[in-house]
Amino acid sequence: MPLTLRELLSFDVLREARPEVLAGEGALDRVVRWVHSSEIYEIGPLLTGGELLLTTGLGLAGTDAGARRHYLREIAARGVAGVALELGRTFPETPRELVEEARRQDLPFVALHAVVPFIRITEHVNTLIVDYAGRQLRLGDSATRALNEALIAGAGVAGVLATGMEVIGAPLVLLSAGGALVAAHGVAGDRDAWRAAEHAVCASPVTLHGQPWGRLVAGPGSALRADELAIALERTAVALALAMLRTGSPPSERDRQASALLRDLIEGTAEADPAVRAVIAGFHPGPGHMLVGVAVDAVETAAAVAVIDRAAHILHTTALRGRVARLVLGALAVPRAVADAVGAAAQALEEGLKRLGAPELRVAVGHPTADLGELGGSLRDARAALGLRRGRSLVTARALALELELTRHGDARHAAEVARRTLGPLLDWDAAHRTDLVGTLEVFLLHGCSATRASAVLHLGRQTFYQRLQRIEALLGYPVTDPDAHAALLLATAAHRTTARRDATP
Structure with a gap:
């Protein structure tokens, strides 16, 4: 030290x-x-x-x-x-x-x-200081050498985490800026990963494209001193960022064209004919297709691209995809004969996630459009939905329509007033008793007021769920299944979620 x-x-x-x-x-x-x-x-x-x-x-x-x-x-x-x-x-x-x-x-x-004699004091103490600095330098060099060797060997995020754990000697957990569990090493499963994160002894930020992306935390168990642990963890975080940014091979001209087109579409700056640019990028859906925007929060470009390509294969169609800043964006062409383009795209992407075993990816689906020039709106909806996801690996802008509208048009104070006006007694109860009655109510409403489905989603016994529901209705003073109250309650729970997320954002 x-x-x-x-x-x-x-x-x-x-x-x-x-x-x-x-x-x-x-x-x-x-x-x-x-x-x-x-x-x-x-x-x-x-x-x-x-x-x-x-x-x-x-x-x-x-x-x-x-x-x-x-x-x-x-x-x-x-x-x-x-x-x-x-x-x-x-x-x-x-x-x-x-x-x-x-x-x-x-x-x-x-x-x-x-x-x-001052010379005795300075010689003794300064020697210790130099020795300490030398130990830090040797440890940093050793960690960097091991991590560089892993990167040169082609290790991705999982390989870098494994190498970092060998250096540090403790479980490592990678979390996104929003607090989502992205990857971990040295733990038996997600539950152990969260336990390690909750008892973290050190953390280091992970930065991509000059922007904060997330953080790497070390759980308990390392034999390193606190200062040595901080150095090793910081070097591992840098190596992780390099692994995330590396695609494995230089992007082709077609990939670069696709990324440039998607960037211009989502930013609304596409001046040249997007249809011509899409053909150059290898994307030329026929007139009998609807386009659905996709946004993927991915640490590795290759994994996100593979999921989008797999979804296109399942749909027997074509896809446009490319890295744009910290996200991988894409567009799926869904045949018009499919009645629900969003549902079909979401189902295909879900299947792609399962087949490729990529639980660390977070995917969002936008709204359908027939015009490539209007694809930017679908991409923006998908990007916004990523920030509003309810802990799931895949969400759709359609399922988060209320929250998207509140985020897009309502300021935080107004949304908080909407939640307080309708859910005041529940908010006070949750604050006083550290419960989540508001969350329970939202799940109940979103699942058609079905106690069976809601209790299953919440992993609660039917009796426990009914007790919560009785508490909610006693506090509100009316049954939450009342059709006249349904819209107001759904709006209020969405407003509470958006304001709570803003408050939790660093």
Whole structure:
């Protein structure tokens, strides 16, 4: 661990000097980056921060109280860890103004009552500091070398996590910025992964395309010290980002054209004829097809592309897909003979996820359109639905229509008022008892007010579910199956979900 001033004062070489802390007792846990001795009055500009300054006060001889205060203020402004004044040579007693100024600056100020050559102190402590820095450098190099070897060997996210765990010696869990479980290593299943994340001892951000993407957390069990664990985890997070960004082979010209077209469509900047650009990108659905936008939150491009291609194969049709920033976007061409284009696309994508075994992917489906030029709206709906998904791996904009409209047109305050006006008693009860009656009500409404289906989704026994439902109706004062109340309750639960998500977003 980095040396702190408190630890340093406990060393034998310092204890021989009989140190007495006169000021800054609450700041003794500052890290000491170096121990330096000087008798120069103008030493302040030469300090860079983190030093313990040893002095006999010779540079203060003949100065008045104001000059001594200025000396200490200037040193404190440089961010030093502390000042130790050896008594006996220049000052038989500690000048009162130095102690007062040190307290004012919250600067640790130590009086040394016995003479110990400063060279002994600096040699001993600085050697330990250099040794510590060397250990950190060796650990970082070792972790980087192992992770680089994994990347060179073609390891994806799973391989990098496995290598990182070998270095760290503890379970690793990768979470998205929204808190979704993406991948894990060293755990038996999702339940153990969440348990490791809840008891995480260290975390490191994961950044993609210059934007925060998520975080990598280490569960308990590592034999590394806290500072060593932080270094190894940070190196693993960087390697993970590289694995996510790497597609395995350079994108072809067709792939680049597809990504450029999808980017322009979702941003509404497609100026040239999108149909011509789609043909260049290898996407040319016939007039007898509806187009459905797809958005995939994927750590690896190849896995997301494979799911979209598999869905197109299941539908016996063609697909457009490509990486756009942190998402993989796509379009599925669904034959017009299919009555429910969205349902068919969602079912095909769900089957693709199962066949390819890609549970870490999060997929959203937009609305159908017959015009390629209007595909951007479907893509935007799919992208927005990803941020509103209810913990499922696949969602549709159709199923989240209320939440999308509230997010698109209603401000957070208005949505909160809608929820409070209709669900006030439930919100108060949940806050006071740490329950989720609002969530229970929403599941019940979304599943056609079927107690059987809702209890199954919530993994509750029928009796327990009915008890919750009775509590909900007692608090609201009316039956939630009343047709006149259904729309208002559904709107309010959606409003609560959108505002709760905003509040939870960092």
